[in-house]
Amino acid sequence: MEEDNIAVGLDIGTTKIVAMIGRKNEYGKVEILGIGRTKSLGVHRGVVNNITQTIQSVQQAIQQAEANSGIEVQGVTVGIAGQHIRSLQHSDYITRNDVEEVIEDEDIDNLCSQVHKLVMLPGEEIIHVLPQEYKVDGQSEIMEPRGMSGGRLEANFHVVVGQISSIRNIGRCVKNxxxxxxxxxxxxxxxxxxxxxxxxKEAGVALIDIGGGTTDLAIFKDGIIRHTAVIPLGGNAITEDIKEGCSIIEKQAELLKVKFGSAWPGENKENEIVSIPGLRGRDPKEISLKNLSKVIHYRAVEIIDQVYLEIKNYGHEEQKKKLIAGIVITGGGAQLKHLKQLVEYVTGMDTRVGFPNEYLAGETDKEIASPLYATAVGLVMDGLERKVFEKEERELAEEEHLGVNAEQPEETAADHNSEGKENSHEEPSIPEQPKQPARPSRNVVEKWFDKLKEFLDNAE
Known part of the structure; x- marks a missing residue:
């Protein structure tokens, strides 16, 4: 049985599907209880193109994770990626009726809801509405408007958009x-x-997540996400180039890339050669490691160039938008030898490889603390945060409900004869909207998510 403090992350990637079960320990670190990993069938460049095969892969990964942890999985937090994802910047405002009243969560929800009404291209839907900074009556660069008073509330938003069909197909795979x-x-x-x-995130950093089918980019500055992009090239494109360039099968190409591959051709000497077994009695094939690294280098440079173009589009060269912390590379592709040096050479920015070990408990297996599992760990963290948020909501609702009940006997005694039955019937619905502490509101995202769940339920 899945406990209240346990979350499950499901990373549906192009090359692998990972199910990861985790919980927070007493030190606030994430303890991984079980992991399941299977080959991804039915996903191309982050988009599901065969639901039946994807369902089978998801079920296998979940079964593995359950067997490793002894926990029965009921619900998951799933990741959305793929070449259909795009982002845009948008500014919007609302006019408040009462200038003297302080700005509350409800005002911010109204502003975010307005952004959700933006007209998208046919077949597209808004996934995330991420506020950048606010303006109150023309006063700019406000990070937290709650508690301030004013008539006009404005904000700049980073809006992430995706194809409705692709998002719903992921939802269907999970549900089925x-x-x-x-x-x-x-x-x-x-x-x-x-x-x-x-x-x-405060100093300014670009995260490059190199997956099998896509390379994802997320840029942070002043602790806020500023730009996202998905480039439809990843580690599989490099494997495909090796396969074509060396005339070998895909399995051998992947093995060559992982074991001997390098993104820097100067590292290999001309006489370094690796022998590949021939197919069905054919002679073995000899491949020069220098030529192998040249093939990898050209494709890696293409991927980095496209990412760097997105970083330039964000405006990295402007003084105010400078990314002081440079670049962090993660994902399975980040394990390619000398890729860090190549990224530094192409972009001229400080680069490090990102491992998810900072947020993991000390005794976590080294293999799990690999860049390969960065997304899965992040999804577990998001699932745990969501559970804490829901628990707080429940507790607030219960507190308000108990407060109402404590006052109720006096009213009921006064009006007992006339409307006792009506009062007892309506009582549970009194705490409709519990007051929330000042925190980033997730109501709009939750409303969108509820709409998706409703669609999936009706589709059955």
Whole structure:
């Protein structure tokens, strides 16, 4: 039985599907209880193109995780990625009726809801509405408007958009695997949560998550996400180039890339050669490691160039937007030898490889603390945060409910004869909207998520 303080992250990638079960220990670190990993069938460049095969892969990964942990999985937090994801900047405002009243969560929800009404291209839907900074009556650069008073509340938003069909197909795969959909998160955001420190997000950093089918980019500055992009090239493109360039099968190409591959051709001498077994009695094939690294180098440079173009589009060269913490690379592709040096050479920015070990408990297996599992760890963290948020909501509702009950006997005694039955019937619905502490509101995202769940329920 899945406990209240346990969350499950499901990373549906192009090359692998990972199910990870985790909980927070007494030190606030994430303890991984079980992990399941299977080959991803039916996903191309982050988009589901064969639901039946994807369901089978998801079920296998979940079964492995359950067997490793002894915990029965009921609900998951799933990641959204794929080449259909795009982002845009948008500014919007609301006019408040009472200028003297302080700005509350409700005002921010109204402003975010307005952004959700933006007209998108046919077949697209807004996934995330992420406020950047606010303006109150023309006063700019406000990070937290709650508690201030004013008539006009404005904000700049980073809006993430995706194809409705692709998002719904992921939801269907989860639902048809016999699982409950607890939440959806953009994969670059999940990876960022697991490998970036708050100091890096404040200073300005670009996270590059190199997956099998896509490379995801998330840029942070002043602790806020400023830009996201998905480039439809990843580690599989490098494997494909090796396969074509060396005339070998895909399995051998992947093995060559992982064992002997390098993104820097100068590292290999001309006489370094590796022998590949021939197919069905054919002679073995000899491959020069220098030529192998040249093939990898050209494709790696293409991927980095496209990412760097996005960083320039964000405005990295402006003094105010400078990314002082440089670049962090993560994902399976980040394990490629000398990729860090190549990224530094192409971009001229400080670079490090991002491991999710900072947020993991000390005794975690080294293999799990690999860049390969950065997204899955981030999804577990998001799921745990969501459970804490829901628990707080429940407690607030119960407190208000108990407060109402404590006052109720006096009223009931006074009006007992006339409307006792009516009062007892309406009582549970009194605490409709419990007051929340000042914190980033998730109501709009939850409303969108509820709409998706409702669609999936009706589709059956």
């Amino acid at each position: 695997s016999g699982l409950e959909l607890n939440g959806m998160t953009l994969e670059p955001l999940a990876s960022a949560n697991s490998v970036l420190s708050q100091e890096e």
